[in-house]
Amino acid sequence: MLRVGVLRFPGINCEEETLRAAERIGADARYIWHRDTTLGGADVVLIPGGFSYGDYLRAGAIARFSPVMAAVRDHAASGGPVLGICNGFQILCEARLLPGALMRNHRLRYVSRPVRCIVEQSATPFTSAFIHGQALELPIAHGDGRYVADSDTLRMLEAEGRVVLRYASDADNPNGAMSNIAGIMNAGGNVVGIMPHPERAADPLVGSTDGAGFFTSIADWHALHQPASQTP
């Protein structure tokens, strides 16, 4: 059975929706406490949104040093899927598992609203359910979402197809992110960080299922990667 671990740091607040979104695809989804030193056998790690450690110093800067992050690093290094959502994306950047950083929104305001995004990379464990160029409307809710990186890094991300999610246009860019970047992946494609919150748009009950594909993709990934002996 697909096992999904949802990291829990003090100060995060999106773990329940994230856990439920994972349960909706039939996964055995469990929380992993930030002081744990193992992932409890999780096949996939989700780092939810919120304000880990109150965003003190910089968003994600303190969470990076939590004991569990060593296990996340090992998991990622061996090709295990990791998705960071919002604060999770900030943590992955601070942990240098993804390049670049997320700075204060250009208009200084916390922005909470749906934004139009385009899926630009579907060859990841979290976006395979989408087609390249597919438009989504996803909720965002952040004060520090302006993606920045040096020009060499930006060129590399574009050349290697590592921009996973992009705001649909300059007018849709809610935070001043460089190149309208809303989400990126690592070189291996197994570590993905996105600012929008797909877990808030994964159930018809809340009016949108545009984000559901981020989770159904995980089930597809697992079906392809589980040991042959378990394949029916």
Place this chain on the structure above:
Amino acid sequence: MTFRVLVRVMPRQGLLDPQGQAVEHALSTLGYPPLESVRVGRAIEIGMEAADAGEAEARARDMCERVLANPVMEDFHLTVEAS
């Protein structure tokens, strides 16, 4: 010896600093003559025991590189004084 290390962390030159712009705007609203620039950063004060100022600075520099500043978006400057 006890040293006081003042760490000044500033947004990197060339990166948009919306906080600095907002403060600059507020100052011009108050009627100050036009300013060349205003930038907003963070100051961190660390007290520590070290053999000498060099050791204190080296240790603080390591702290900055590992956690206190993010080199992607920030530069840092250290001032060490005996206390």
